[in-house]
Every structure is written in structure tokens, then in C-alpha cells.
Amino acid sequence: xxxxxxxxxxxSSQEQLVRLLPYIFGLLLFTMFPLLxxxxxxxxxxxxxxxxxxxxSLNLIWGYTGLTSLGHxxxxxxxxxxxxxxxxxxxxxSFWVSGPLSILATGLVAAAFGIVALRVTxxxxxxxxxxxxxxxxxxAVKWRSMTQGSDGIIGIALPNLGLPGFTWNATxxxxxxxxxxxxxxxxxxxxxxxxFGYALQGVRDQEPRMRCLGYNTWLYKYIAFxxxxxxxxxAGMLFSQYLGVxxxxxxxxxxxxxxxLMVIIGGTRMFFGPIIGAIVIVLLEYFASLYMPARWxxxxxxxxxxxxxxxxxxxxxxxxxxxxxxxxxxxxxxxCVPL
Amino acid sequence: MxxxxxxxxxxISFGMILFLLSMGFSLTLGLMGILNLTHGAMFMxxxxxxxxxxxxGGNFLVAVLSGxxxxxxxxxxxxxxxxxxxxxxxxxxxxxxxxxxxxxxxVILWIYGGHGRMTNPPPFMAFTVDIGGRSFPxxxxxxxxxxxxxxxxxxxxxxxxRIGAIVRAGMDDNEMTRGLGIxxxxxxxxxxxxxxxxxxxxxxxxxPMMSFIFSMPMEVLLYALIVVVVGGPGSVLGTLIGxxxxxxxxxxxxxxxxxxxxFTIYIVLIIxxxxxxTGLMGRTMA
Numbered sequence: 268x269x270x271x272x273x274x275x276x277x278x279s280s281q282e283q284l285v286r287l288l289p290y291i292f293g294l295l296l297f298t299m300f301p302l303l304x305x306x307x308x309x310x311x312x313x314x315x316x317x318x319x320x321x322x323x324s325l326n327l328i329w330g331y332t333g334l335t336s337l338g339h340x341x342x343x344x345x346x347x348x349x350x351x352x353x354x355x356x357x358x359x360x361s362f363w364v365s366g367p368l369s370i371l372a373t374g375l376v377a378a379a380f381g382i383v384a385l386r387v388t389x390x391x392x393x394x395x396x397x398x399x400x401x402x403x404x405x406x407a408v409k410w411r412s413m414t415q416g417s418d419g420i421i422g423i424a425l426p427n428l429g430l431p432g433f434t435w436n437a438t439x440x441x442x443x444x445x446x447x448x449x450x451x452x453x454x455x456x457x458x459x460x461x462x463f464g465y466a467l468q469g470v471r472d473q474e475p476r477m478r479c480l481g482y483n484t485w486l487y488k489y490i491a492f493x494x495x496x497x498x499x500x501x502a503g504m505l506f507s508q509y510l511g512v513x514x515x516x517x518x519x520x521x522x523x524x525x526x527x528l529m530v531i532i533g534g535t536r537m538f539f540g541p542i543i544g545a546i547v548i549v550l551l552e553y554f555a556s557l558y559m560p561a562r563w564x565x566x567x568x569x570x571x572x573x574x575x576x577x578x579x580x581x582x583x584x585x586x587x588x589x590x591x592x593x594x595x596x597x598x599x600x601x602x603c604v605p606l
Numbered sequence: 607m608x609x610x611x612x613x614x615x616x617x618i619s620f621g622m623i624l625f626l627l628s629m630g631f632s633l634t635l636g637l638m639g640i641l642n643l644t645h646g647a648m649f650m651x652x653x654x655x656x657x658x659x660x661x662x663g664g665n666f667l668v669a670v671l672s673g674x675x676x677x678x679x680x681x682x683x684x685x686x687x688x689x690x691x692x693x694x695x696x697x698x699x700x701x702x703x704x705x706x707x708x709x710x711x712x713v714i715l716w717i718y719g720g721h722g723r724m725t726n727p728p729p730f731m732a733f734t735v736d737i738g739g740r741s742f743p744x745x746x747x748x749x750x751x752x753x754x755x756x757x758x759x760x761x762x763x764x765x766x767x768r769i770g771a772i773v774r775a776g777m778d779d780n781e782m783t784r785g786l787g788i789x790x791x792x793x794x795x796x797x798x799x800x801x802x803x804x805x806x807x808x809x810x811x812x813x814p815m816m817s818f819i820f821s822m823p824m825e826v827l828l829y830a831l832i833v834v835v836v837g838g839p840g841s842v843l844g845t846l847i848g849x850x851x852x853x854x855x856x857x858x859x860x861x862x863x864x865x866x867x868x869f870t871i872y873i874v875l876i877i878x879x880x881x882x883x884t885g886l887m888g889r890t891m892a
Contacts, residue, residue: 337700383876383879383880389696391835391879394875394879395875395879398832398875398876401828401872402869405868405872409865524704527701527704528701531697565712567705568704568705568706570705571701571706572688572702574701574705575698575705576688576691
């Protein structure tokens with residue numbers, strides 16, 4: 268006997284269905300909810316979707332590659348600014364031109380910054396991403412002729428999709444962002460579950476070993492860095508459309524730290540975790556803005572402390588355990604693997 | 607020529623403030639491996655408490671002392687209550703201390719409002735010195751003197767005393783130091799409190815030189831980070847050199863290229879990290 272042959276796990280159609288249930292449930296929730304609530308809640312849900320994309324992009328380099336970035340809002344900001352400038356200054360109305368161009372621009376900036384940031388690791392990676400983020404912020408403030416400085420760019424229209432006779436309303440835009448979120452989710456999921464994605468997790472856990480196995484770990488990290496930047500750029504672009512204005516603060520340290528918080532709240536080891544984090548933080552911000560707007564930063568700080576001291580692993584992992592308990596309680600599926 | 611001398615002196619005096627600020631940050635990072643992002647907030651707290659004491663009619667020296675002691679106590683509480691539980695967990699330290707920065711900023715905003723605050727120099731230092739026909743505030747010369755005294759004191763403490771030897775040994779081989787029976791809990795708590803004290807002290811003596819506002823901690827922190835990256839963590843002389851270099855670049859940048867002054871220190875940081883990530887005088891970091 269030469270060893271144990273590894274057979275792919277065969278799942279019956281019933282098990283397949285159980286595995287898909289959370290997705291069907293989540294999708295139903297996300298599609299039905301915006302239809303049932305008033306407009307002001309719809310805009311809040313749109314914001315959740317935008318930040319879900321942003322947080323998922325950070326999780327690719329943080330949770331899956333082990334690189335803690337304190338300047339991820341730089342790419343969010345580049346995506347938002349490039350889109351806003353193309354539309355308001357150069358009058359490129361069509362989304363099919365301005366959208367891909369801003370995504371391309373974000374990718375190029377991420378490629379340039381990645382070369383600098385990935386020269387170093389650990390604490391220094393954190394510091395250099397913080398400084399690079401700060402650099403983008405200062406460019407946004409100082410390059411007044413292009414970015415309107417600290418006034419911000421105003422009057423960014425909702426994307427022109429080129430459909431005849433189509434006019435936007437809050438519900439349509441909410442579904443548009445949801446559609447983009449679903450596409451990003453699927454793309455990132457495919458990346459994470461590909462050989463490339465597993466190599467990234469190998470780099471996170473055992474970089475020297477991966478190097479011994481012949482992987483060019485630097486290249487893997489670099490590509491992950493660029494992909495994460497691109498998805499953050501998509502989120503930034505959607506955010507500029509959502510708000511209609513884009514401001515240097517949207518590319519500042521505060522934005523970078525809020526998205527870190529979303530990921531840690533949801534859980535870095537769960538693929539869907541950042542979405543949970545985005546929901547929690549956007550909801551919290553909404554309620555804080557109703558009852559104690561001036562104390563929001565303090566509440567946010569308290570959430571950081573609580574998340575670190577008491578919520579190890581994030582909410583996501585508790586949800587998965589709860590789900591397993593529900594399923595295994597019926598005795599139908601054993602060892603339902605977290606998705 | 608005298609204008610250049612003024613700019614250089616401004617840079618040196620700002621560099622001395624940066625030295626005191628960064629020394630605390632460098633000690634906690636070098637010895638304990640803790641990335642304490644609240645350090646900028648300690649600077650701010652020290653400054654605002656000094657401002658309050660001076661405003662209430664207190665002596666300037668009392669103000670400086672109370673500002674730095676308050677910051678030291680806050681640091682001690684943070685270390686005992688939170689950071690002690692998350693040694694060696696860099697991500698958690700970053701998130702926790704970031705959260706605390708938000709809290710400090712908001713408390714200061716709550717108490718003092720959104721305006722910048724400054725104090726006057728104490729009466730015994732409110733003179734000006736004539737340098738080539740231009741006047742230079744005597745207070746800044748005083749800050750340079752205080753910085754030099756602190757440098758000698760810290761250098762003596764770290765390089766020449768038993769406590770300093772324990773601290774340096776802890777940086778190089780933490781487990782071995784503990785194995786030799788050194789009470790590392792006590793040393794860690796004391797070093798962290800000393801670091802926060804230095805942050806508060808630099809803030810309190812900085813109040814006559816710059817405007818203090820609730821939103822400053824991250825900006826201040828970045829200066830400390832860059833000084834430590836340039837000088838190398840854990841080295842007293844390295845921190846002094848790094849602080850003077852950054853103080854000078856900052857002052858000259860603001861004087862000659864005001865439009866680009868915000869970028870200069872970041873560009874220095876990026877160049878340093880690319881070509882000499884251990885810093886000019888750096889001990890290697892684990």
C-alpha cells in the first residue's frame with residue numbers, strides 16, 4: 268500500500284443544496300430588502316454594498332495574504348477621483364469608457380505603490396502603506412486645479428449606462444451596486460479558491476516554506492496587492508457615484524482604518540466576513556448619526572477596542588458555527604465546511 | 607545668510623521636540639515590539655493638559671510636569687489594561703491603539719472644541735535673541751538646550767546604567783533576559799509609561815511653538831514613525847540624528863517649497879525604506 272489516495276469529496280444533491288442555502292438566503296435578503304424599505308434606508312443599503320466590495324478587497328491582502336495595509340483607502344480614492352475627474356472635467360459621460368479607465372488607473376497606481384511597499388515586511392509594510400496613503404491624500408488636497416482641493420469634486424452624476432429611455436432612481440442604483448457586488452464576490456471567490464489563492468494562503472502561513480517549494484512569493488504578493496487595489500478602486504468609483512461628491516477625506520487614514528475595522532469585525536478568515544463587517548459598521552454609523560453624531564468617533568474607537576479584546580476571529584466565525592449547529596442538529600450533513 | 611541660520615535653528619528646535627517625541631515611540635517599538643499608535647495622542651494630551659494648567663494661572667514648569675505625568679499614567683493604564691494581553695500580536699496592537707486614538711481625539715474635541723490652542727512662552731524665556739539682525743525666540747533656544755540635556759540623560763540611562771543594560775538585553779533576546787530572572791512585566795510597564803511620559807513631555811514643551819488641535823495625533827505619529835525609520839528603532843543617537851534630519855528637512859521645506867512641504871518627509875521615508883530599511887543607526891528589528 269503506497270499511501271492513502273485522496274478522493275474528491277462527493278456530495279449528494281441534498282448536501283449541495285444545504286451548502287448553497289446560506290447563499291440563497293443571503294441573496295434573497297439582499298434583493299428583497301431594498302424593495303421593502305423606504306428610500307433613505309435604500310441609500311444606506313447601497314452604502315453597505317459599496318463598503319462590502321471595499322472590505323472584501325482588503326481581506327484579499329490582509330486575511331488571505333497576511334499583509335496588513337494601513338493605506339488601502341488610497342486605491343479607493345484613486346478609483347473615485349479618476350472617475351469623478353473623467354466625468355465632471357473631461358465630460359466622458361459613458362460609464363463603459365470612464366468606468367474601465369478609472370479601474371485601469373487604480374491598477375497602475377497599485378502596481379507602482381506595490382513595488383515600494385513590498386520591499387519591506389511586517390511593521391514596515393504597515394508604515395509604508397500608511398505613508399503612501401497619506402501621499403495620495405496630500406495630492407488630493409494640494410492638486411487644486413485637478414481635484415478641487417479640500418472642497419472636493421461635486422456634481423458627479425449616476426453612471427450613464429447608455430440604455431435608451433432609462434432613468435435612475437435610488438432603487439435601481441441600489442440594485443446596480445448589488446449587481447457589481449455579486450460580480451466582485453464571484454470573481455474574488457474564484458481567485459481565493461484557485462491555485463493562486465491557495466498559494467497566497469501558503470505565503471501568509473509559511474513564506475519560507477513556499478519559497479523552498481519554488482514559488483516566487485514576492486510576485487504572488489505583488490499580484491494580490493494589485494488585485495486588491497483594483498477592487499478597492501471599483502468600490503471607490505461606486506462610492507463617488509453614490510455620494511455625487513468626492514472629497515480628500517475619502518482617501519485618508521480614517522477611511523483606511525474604518526475598512527480595517529469592517530474586516531476584523533466580520534472575521535479575516537471567512538470569505539463573507541467583510542460583508543458582515545460592512546453591514547455592522549454602516550448600521551452603527553447610521554444609528555450614531557441619528558442619536559449622537561458628535562460622539563461617533565468615540566463609539567468607533569470603542570468598537571475597535573471591543574473587536575480586538577473580545578471578538579477574536581470576528582462575527583463571521585460565530586455565524587458559521589451557528590449555521591453548522593442548525594444543520595448538524597438535524598443530523599443531515601456532517602462537517603459542513605465553512606464556505 | 608542670517609535668514610538661513612534662522613531656518614536652521616527653527617529646524618533644530620523642531621527636531622528636538624521630535625527627538626523627545628520619537629524616543630518614547632522608539633523605546634516601546636524597539637524593546638517591547640509594540641507598535642503604539644497612541645503615541646501621537648500622548649503628545650496631544652500632554653500639550654492640552656499643559657495648556658489648561660497655564661490657562662488656570664499655573665507655573666509653566668508645573669504645566670509641563672503635569673502634562674507629562676498625566677500622559678505617563680495614561681500610558682501605564684493602557685499597557686496594564688490592554689496591551690499586556692496582546693504582546694506579539696501586531697495586527698491587534700494596531701487596531702486597538704487606533705481605536706484608542708479615535709477615543710482620545712473625540713474626548714479632546716468634546717472638552718476643548720475644534721479650535722487650535724497655543725500657550726505663550728513662560729515669562730523667564732519670553733525674550734528674543736538677535737541673530738544677524740533678525741530676532742529669534744529665546745524659547746526655541748531653550749527647547750534646543752532641553753533636548754540636548756535629555757539626549758545626554760537618555761544616552762547615559764540606556765548605555766551606561768544597569769537598567770539600560772536590561773532594556774538593551776530585552777531588545778536583543780527577550781527570552782534569555784527573562785531566563786536570567788529579570789522581572790520583564792515590571793520593565794515593560796515602566797518602559798511603556800516612560801515612553802508615554804516622553805510623548806506627553808514633548809507635547810507640553812511644544813505648546814508655545816505650535817498650535818494644538820484635536821485632529822493632530824495621526825500627523826504627529828507619522829513624524830515619530832518617520833524619525834524612527836530614519837534613525838533606526840531603539841538607538842538614542844540614531845533617534846537624535848533622525849529627528850534633527852527630519853526637523854531640518856521639514857523646516858527648510860516649509861520655508862523654500864511651501865507648496866510641496868507636506869510631501870517632503872514622506873518622500874524621505876520612502877527613500878529610506880527602499881535603500882536602508884534598518885535606519886541610519888538601526889539595531890536590527892525582529
